[in-house]
Amino acid sequence: MLNGDGLRVVLWVAGCSHCCRECHNPVTWDVNGGLPFTVEEKQEIFRELNKDYISGITFSGGDPLHSANIMDVTELAKEIREKYPKKTIWLYTGALWEEVCKEEIVRYLDVLVDGEFEADKKDVTLHWKGSSNQRVIDVPATLKAGDVVLYAE
Numbered sequence: 001m002l003n004g005d006g007l008r009v010v011l012w013v014a015g016c017s018h019c020c021r022e023c024h025n026p027v028t029w030d031v032n033g034g035l036p037f038t039v040e041e042k043q044e045i046f047r048e049l050n051k052d053y054i055s056g057i058t059f060s061g062g063d064p065l066h067s068a069n070i071m072d073v074t075e076l077a078k079e080i081r082e083k084y085p086k087k088t089i090w091l092y093t094g095a096l097w098e099e100v101c102k103e104e105i106v107r108y109l110d111v112l113v114d115g116e117f118e119a120d121k122k123d124v125t126l127h128w129k130g131s132s133n134q135r136v137i138d139v140p141a142t143l144k145a146g147d148v149v150l151y152a153e
């Protein structure tokens, strides 16, 4: 419930090179950390997404757009978009929208939360993000407008 709109399945991937000060998940920085992602884990995600009350999936980490992750996460996002067109797909990354907006995965996303966590801009009252520099971006509206459109909460 804290990782996007509604009740969501969340996949935390291992691998992040942003090294944000006061990161809440440093255990996810190592690309060799975590548990193997196999057919069983994928089926578990699909089983959850089959439930009516699940709004969609959120990719977090770690950084799903780390070079070690982006290809596999793109393939999974594409498959989910095709299988579950009514479910939403959110993604958290330490990268800026401007750095990743040309990546294939963007076309499968509904919302992208961008930017590193900046401890001096931390604000616990913010919705769906940890620091005020981060942006909760409405991806389809942004692609249409050609400029960043924030997600209406």
Ligand code: SF4
Binding pocket: 016, 017, 018, 019, 020, 023, 024, 025, 026, 028, 061, 062, 063, 093, 094, 115, 116, 117
């Ligand atoms: S991008 Fe996220 S996971 Fe990576 S160091 Fe920053 S806060 Fe931690």
